[in-house]
Amino acid sequence: MKREDLLAPVQYNVIEEIEKYTGQQRTALYWEDEAGNTKEITYDQLLSNVNKIGNVFKHAGLNQGDVVLIMIPRLIEAYEVYLAALKIGLVVIPSSEMLRPKDIIYRLTHGEVRAVVSFAPFISQFDHIDEMKNLHKFIIGANYDGWVNIEEAMSEETNLLQAAATRQDDMAFLSYTSGTTGLPKGVVHTHGWAYAHLRTTAPNWLGIQDGDVVWATAAPGWQKWIWSPFLSVLGSGAAGLVYTGKFDPETYLHLLKKYQVNVLCCTPTEYRIMAKVNELEKFDLSSLRNAVSAGEPLNREVIETFQRYFNINVRDGYGQTENTLLVGIMNGMELRPGSMGKPTPGNRVEIIDDEGQPCEPGVVGEIAVHVDTPALFKAYFKDPERTSMQFRGEYYITGDRAKKDEDGYFWFEGRADDIIISSGYTIGPFEVEDALIKHPLVRECAVVASPDEIRGNVVKAFVILREESRDKNEELVTVLQEHVKQLTAPYKYPRKIEFVQELPKTPSGKIRRVELRKKEQENSSLL
Numbered sequence: 001m002k003r004e005d006l007l008a009p010v011q012y013n014v015i016e017e018i019e020k021y022t023g024q025q026r027t028a029l030y031w032e033d034e035a036g037n038t039k040e041i042t043y044d045q046l047l048s049n050v051n052k053i054g055n056v057f058k059h060a061g062l063n064q065g066d067v068v069l070i071m072i073p074r075l076i077e078a079y080e081v082y083l084a085a086l087k088i089g090l091v092v093i094p095s096s097e098m099l100r101p102k103d104i105i106y107r108l109t110h111g112e113v114r115a116v117v118s119f120a121p122f123i124s125q126f127d128h129i130d131e132m133k134n135l136h137k138f139i140i141g142a143n144y145d146g147w148v149n150i151e152e153a154m155s156e157e158t159n160l161l162q163a164a165a166t167r168q169d170d171m172a173f174l175s176y177t178s179g180t181t182g183l184p185k186g187v188v189h190t191h192g193w194a195y196a197h198l199r200t201t202a203p204n205w206l207g208i209q210d211g212d213v214v215w216a217t218a219a220p221g222w223q224k225w226i227w228s229p230f231l232s233v234l235g236s237g238a239a240g241l242v243y244t245g246k247f248d249p250e251t252y253l254h255l256l257k258k259y260q261v262n263v264l265c266c267t268p269t270e271y272r273i274m275a276k277v278n279e280l281e282k283f284d285l286s287s288l289r290n291a292v293s294a295g296e297p298l299n300r301e302v303i304e305t306f307q308r309y310f311n312i313n314v315r316d317g318y319g320q321t322e323n324t325l326l327v328g329i330m331n332g333m334e335l336r337p338g339s340m341g342k343p344t345p346g347n348r349v350e351i352i353d354d355e356g357q358p359c360e361p362g363v364v365g366e367i368a369v370h371v372d373t374p375a376l377f378k379a380y381f382k383d384p385e386r387t388s389m390q391f392r393g394e395y396y397i398t399g400d401r402a403k404k405d406e407d408g409y410f411w412f413e414g415r416a417d418d419i420i421i422s423s424g425y426t427i428g429p430f431e432v433e434d435a436l437i438k439h440p441l442v443r444e445c446a447v448v449a450s451p452d453e454i455r456g457n458v459v460k461a462f463v464i465l466r467e468e469s470r471d472k473n474e475e476l477v478t479v480l481q482e483h484v485k486q487l488t489a490p491y492k493y494p495r496k497i498e499f500v501q502e503l504p505k506t507p508s509g510k511i512r513r514v515e516l517r518k519k520e521q522e523n524s525s526l527l
């Protein structure tokens with residue numbers, strides 16, 4: 001696949017990809033909740049609802065280019081509302097229900113929002129936000145004072161709607177980053193970006209085939225939801241599974257069987273917790289053909305467990321809100337456990353040094369994306385300074401570090417800020433975490449730099465044990481240290497280990513090492 005294959009026509013609206021299935025009676029989405037209630041919708045019904053909702057928006061006075069913040073959880077309605085907004089050329093801010101009023105206000109003002117769509121149980125948190133006053137407000141699931149009930153309004157509308165004549169460089173999404181390292185950044189993605197994304201990720205990584213049932217567990221509001229459950233599933237004409245309920249590993253394993261899921265896309269944490277379920281052999285996942293993971297590094301332990309019990313390779317994929325999948329183990333590619341894989345077809349991804357030159361195999365540098373890559377974002381919204389800071393010569397700098405091997409496989413080291421320099425050695429936290437998690441007593445862990453008078457920094461591990469009751473003594477520390485020394489170069493072992501009950505995380509569940517590092521720095525300056 002060449003770069004040219006990823007370029008959208010000048011006039012293009014991503015709705016075209018889904019409207020290929022207009023009139024078709026094939027299932028678009030299966031929905032189930034924790035109580036066991038179920039629903040199912042065909043492409044024909046879904047697209048008809050999309051048109052009605054688009055008409056509701058238009059008749060309320062929304063126009064092409066207006067920005068709408070959408071906060072709907074894992075429901076069929078989320079798909080309908082997003083598609084309706086895109087079809088009439090609105091710009092969507094995907095928002096998770098985990099956002100708190102301060103996060104919402106940040107998006108409303110920074111994103112110059114004109115309308116909000118949300119779900120009844122979340123509405124009250126908008127009540128005290130002054131910035132909501134002059135906005136159009138739409139609600140799903142109930143009536144609420146001052147909000148237009150979408151279901152009611154739809155019944156007054158026809159299902160005929162002309163798509164807006166958007167251009168490929170028109171903004172489609174304004175996606176805020178997870179905020180793992182600081183304030184979230186507003187990432188501008190165009191309709192043309194969606195075109196490029198669909199041509200790399202769905203066929204090559206997820207490996208979706210006609211007639212597949214696909215379960216991508218990301219929740220609406222995160223860019224990964226845009227990537228997988230939303231665009232890749234509906235753009236491939238597959239049937240998506242939508243589960244509203246909290247994560248429970250056994251429930252997940254049951255649902256995989258019940259819906260005969262063919263393609264699964266989860267986070268490393270979900271895989272990790274599923275892999276630790278007892279008696280995995282009693283779950284029949286024989287329909288599962290492809291399993292992929294993204295968002296955080298994927299530990300070898302998980303890969304081995306899924307191979308052992310289900311004869312399936314969990315394949316890693318790396319990307320950011322700012323782009324699409326950049327590196328991954330593509331469908332059919334030889335797996336190297338611990339490696340993220342190779343650059344995705346059509347995208348130019350390199351490892352570069354401080355001068356912007358490609359690194360030799362084995363040398364750690366920054367993961368960088370060539371600027372002419374169609375799957376790269378357009379800019380940070382209203383932030384030219386930050387946008388330009390992120391580019392070096394012909395490359396966009398991801399802020400992550402990795403090395404390549406002789407065969408072009410990428411090996412992740414960590415976020416540039418998370419890299420530990422101890423006695424002059426550079427140590428990536430991922431390799432140490434990957435070793436620690438292999439120990440049967442370890443449930444979760446995070447590794448950061450801890451200031452040290454002699455070595456500058458030492459490696460420190462924060463560890464959550466599987467058995468809470470376990471004696472957390474010196475002996476256990478030594479056992480874990482010896483374990484790491486067996487699996488990595490011995491100088492990388494954690495000289496300090498602290499046992500904790502939980503780790504600081506972003507609302508999307510990513511470990512915030514920055515917070516742990518700050519704590520270490522503060523503690524050391526107190527001494």
Ligand code: ATP
Pocket residue numbers: 177178179180181182183184185293294295296297298316317318319320321322340398399400412414415510
């Ligand atoms: P912020 O930019 O606001 O600090 P964030 O970078 O966590 O937050 P996202 O865009 O959601 O926001 O996450 C992208 C980052 O997640 C990548 O830069 C990388 O650090 C990490 N990541 C994603 N996939 C993988 C993977 N397969 N292996 C290792 N790290 C990954």
Ligand code: MG
Pocket residue numbers: 177320399
């Ligand atoms: Mg980032």
